[in-house]
Amino acid sequence: MTDFTGFRFNRRALLRGAIGASIMAMAPQLRAATPAGYRALAFSGGGAVAAGDSFLTSEDGGATWRQGARPGASPVALAAHPERSGRLIVALEGGGVAVSDNRGETLILGGRGLPAAEISALATAARLPDTLYAAIPGDGLWRSEDAGESWEFVMDRPFIAGEERDVLSLASVDLASGMGGIWLYGGSTAGLQRVPDCFCRWQDVQPEHALDALVEGAEAPEPRPLPAGEPVRALISSAAAPSRLWAALPSGIWISADAGLTWETANAIAATALAGDPTNPDTLIAASPDGLFHSRDAGRSWTASTIL
Amino acid sequence: MSKAHHGNGSAERKAAALLAATTLALASVSSAAASGPAEVTFLGSPSSAESIAVGETLYAEHCAACHGENREGQPDWRRRLDTGRMPAPPQDGTGHSFTHSDAHLFAMTKLGIEAVVPGYESDMPAFEGILEDAEIIAILSFVKANWPEERRAYQASLPGMDAGRPGE
Numbered sequence: 001m002t003d004f005t006g007f008r009f010n011r012r013a014l015l016r017g018a019i020g021a022s023i024m025a026m027a028p029q030l031r032a033a034t035p036a037g038y039r040a041l042a043f044s045g046g047g048a049v050a051a052g053d054s055f056l057t058s059e060d061g062g063a064t065w066r067q068g069a070r071p072g073a074s075p076v077a078l079a080a081h082p083e084r085s086g087r088l089i090v091a092l093e094g095g096g097v098a099v100s101d102n103r104g105e106t107l108i109l110g111g112r113g114l115p116a117a118e119i120s121a122l123a124t125a126a127r128l129p130d131t132l133y134a135a136i137p138g139d140g141l142w143r144s145e146d147a148g149e150s151w152e153f154v155m156d157r158p159f160i161a162g163e164e165r166d167v168l169s170l171a172s173v174d175l176a177s178g179m180g181g182i183w184l185y186g187g188s189t190a191g192l193q194r195v196p197d198c199f200c201r202w203q204d205v206q207p208e209h210a211l212d213a214l215v216e217g218a219e220a221p222e223p224r225p226l227p228a229g230e231p232v233r234a235l236i237s238s239a240a241a242p243s244r245l246w247a248a249l250p251s252g253i254w255i256s257a258d259a260g261l262t263w264e265t266a267n268a269i270a271a272t273a274l275a276g277d278p279t280n281p282d283t284l285i286a287a288s289p290d291g292l293f294h295s296r297d298a299g300r301s302w303t304a305s306t307i308l
Numbered sequence: 309m310s311k312a313h314h315g316n317g318s319a320e321r322k323a324a325a326l327l328a329a330t331t332l333a334l335a336s337v338s339s340a341a342a343s344g345p346a347e348v349t350f351l352g353s354p355s356s357a358e359s360i361a362v363g364e365t366l367y368a369e370h371c372a373a374c375h376g377e378n379r380e381g382q383p384d385w386r387r388r389l390d391t392g393r394m395p396a397p398p399q400d401g402t403g404h405s406f407t408h409s410d411a412h413l414f415a416m417t418k419l420g421i422e423a424v425v426p427g428y429e430s431d432m433p434a435f436e437g438i439l440e441d442a443e444i445i446a447i448l449s450f451v452k453a454n455w456p457e458e459r460r461a462y463q464a465s466l467p468g469m470d471a472g473r474p475g476e
Contacts, residue, residue, distance in 0.1 A: 140387070156388040164388060179407035180466050198407035199386070201394060203425045 031306035034065055034292040041275035041285050042078035045086035045103050048275065048285055050292055051075035055104035056307065061277055062285035062294035065307045069105045073098070077122040081129035082239060082278040089132055089148050091119035097134070099148045110148040115139060121167050125197065126174035126182060126239065133184060135167035141186075141199070158186055158193040158202040161229075165190045169235035172197070174242040175259055185260060187232025187247060192225065192260060205260040224262035226254055234271055234286075239278035246284065246299050248274050253286065255299055266299045348453045348460070351410045352470075355449035359442075363450030366443055370435070375399045379454065393431050401455040409468030410448070417444050 038052040048058040048065075052075070055068035077091035088100040090107060095118045097111035117136050125131035130147040133154075141155040157164045169187035177183050177196035185194045186202070193202045205223065226232065226247060234248035245256040247263070248271035255266045269288055277283035284295040285305070292305040348355040368377070374396035375381055381398030388394055397403035405413065408424075415423040418441070420434035435444060452460060463469065 153386060155386060156394070159388065159392045162392065164392065176467065178409075178412075178467060179404075180462060181407070196407065198404040200397070200404040200407065201421075201425060201428060203428055206426060 031064065031308060034305050034307045036289050036291055038287045038292060039273055040075050040078040040091075041273045041287055042080040042088060043082075043275055043277050043285075044078075044080035044084075044088050047103070048277075049078060049080075049088060049103050050285075050287060051078055051090065051104065056292075057103060058285075058305075061280075061283045061296075062292065062305055063303070065292065065305060067307070068103070071098075071104065071107055073107075075104075077119055078275075079122040079124045079132060081124040083129040084147075087147070089122060089124065091122045091134065094118055097122075097144075097148045097151075110144075111151060112149060113151040114142060121170040121186070123170035123172050123184070125184075126172040126237070126242065133170050133172065135170055135186065137166040141167065141184075141195075155195060155199040155202070158188050158195075160188060160190045160193065163190070169232050169247075171235045171237045171245065173237040173245070173259060174239070183259075185235055185237070185245070187235040189231045190229050192232055192235070192247065194260070207261060222262075224264075226263050227251055234274040236274045236276050236284075238276055238281035241281045244281055244298070246274055246276070248272065248286065253299055253302075267302055269293060269302055348449055349410075349464075350445050350449050350452065351414070355445075355453065359446040360450045360453045362443070363446035363448070363453075366439070366447045367450055370439065371399070371447065374432070379451065389431075391431075393429055396432065399451045401459040405451065406455055406459040406463040407466070409463070409466050411468055413448050414441075414444060417448065 034056070038050040038056065040051040042049050048062045049068070050056040050065065054070040056065040057068045058065045074093040075090045076093050079089040080087060086101055086103050088104055090098045090100060090104070092098055095114070095116045096109060097114065097119065098107035098109050100107050114134070115136060117139065119134045120137050121135040123133045125133065130145060132144040132148055134142045134151070136142065140153060140157050142151045143154045144151045157166060159165070165188035167186040167188050171185045173183045173185050173194070175183055179196045179198050179200070181197040183194045184197050185192065192205065194205055195202045205225070207223070226249065230249045230251060232247050232249060236246050238244040243257060243259045245260050247254045250270055251265065252268040253266050253271055254263045256263045269286060271286040271288045273287040275285050282296055282298045284299050286293045286295070286302060293302040294305050295302045348360065376398065379399035381403055382395035385395040385397050385403070397405065399405055408416070412424050418434065418436050421428050421430040421432060
């Protein structure tokens with residue numbers, strides 16, 4: 001005899017299960033605050049990447065994150081270029097550089113020629129996707145023209161207030177230096193300077209017509225620099241609007257709309273890393289001791305990001 | 309980007325204007341001897357073989373002590389000295405001189421690096437009062453004549469290099 005009761009019961013259970021599953025599917029996914037410890041950020045391959053003990057990836061401009069690969073060595077800095085989709089250049093804790101072509105899933109060691117010291121800042125050249133710059137504390141600035149495989153020393157450290165200063169952050173800013181190239185900005189332990197990418201000399205950010213003013217005796221525009229003496233922990237330029245810069249200092253996130261001549265404070269977040277969406281200057285991400293944040297208004301306001 | 313170009317171009321036009329008479333005079337002297345060792349111009353005017361030869365002598369007297377007898381620069385010139393200042397870079401095309409326009413090279417030599425980078429401290433003195441304008445141009449013509457051709461071509465393409473040419 002066939003047990004229809006049982007069948008009916010099972011069918012009801014199946015129906016309940018289906019309804020339950022539908023409700024679950026409609027419910028918001030469980031989210032938690034992002035953990036601290038993510039100290040390197042980049043936009044690569046159409047999404048964002050954060051690196052700490054593991055990689056996190058985001059496909060919505062840093063609002064939500066998912067766990068990614070767990071690298072063998074801890075990254076301390078990331079660099080990417082919009083023309084090299086999915087490629088990440090990774091500076092490793094303790095020294096050295098690795099390259100990933102799949103947003104951190106696999107890493108290949110590079111860094112031939114670099115001294116055995118940890119890199120404090122890493123950037124790609126805005127106009128040359130395979131050219132990288134790395135700063136090494138106590139040493140200076142290094143350049144790779146083959147996507148991180150080999151490196152050469154190109155420049156000493158900035159000299160600010162009577163001392164050489166370690167560079168903590170680098171940004172290749174796609175604005176003509178007047179010397180056939182563009183500018184590389186360096187945020188140091190004691191302020192901001194820049195050097196043309198011919199590497200002739202570190203210098204303060206000057207009004208673009210400073211020489212005109214000197215020749216004519218005219219009044220140059222008044223610079224309004226970052227607070228003197230504060231370390232510039234992170235520095236980025238918008239690929240879509242290179243005159244727009246963001247700097248992360250202990251006093252907060254600062255914004256410049258004129259390539260670093262004048263700055264204004266935007267937010268008190270004590271960020272240690274910043275990255276900007278190369279396609280949208282309003283979309284930024286920040287890492288801080290309190291976790292990851294994202295901004296949709298060019299850094300004016302920030303929202304805590306979540307991990308899925 | 310274009311604004312920066314205009315800014316520098318404008319600055320260099322002004323610097324070049326200060327030199328126009330000197331340069332034109334030099335060009336007129338050199339017109340009989342246009343077959344120099346290389347096609348070298350300075351501020352848009354051809355540099356003669358004679359002026360390049362004069363420049364070589366003046367370079368040995370005034371520049372070689374720091375920039376090197378063979379224009380090779382000071383040893384380890386990319387590393388800062390204990391004073392915080394940078395060593396003298398090469399002038400043989402392996403440094404960065406070719407990334408500066410003629411007007412900037414002239415201004416830095418005559419007035420010091422601070423003329424181009426305000427506030428910058430350098431061991432290189434200003435040669436105003438030591439060398440005549442034409443002598444500075446001769447030295448820089450000699451230096452340019454000995455850059456590799458691709459370095460001269462790079463410098464010729466700089467945004468400030470079209471400033472100061474006669475008729476422009």
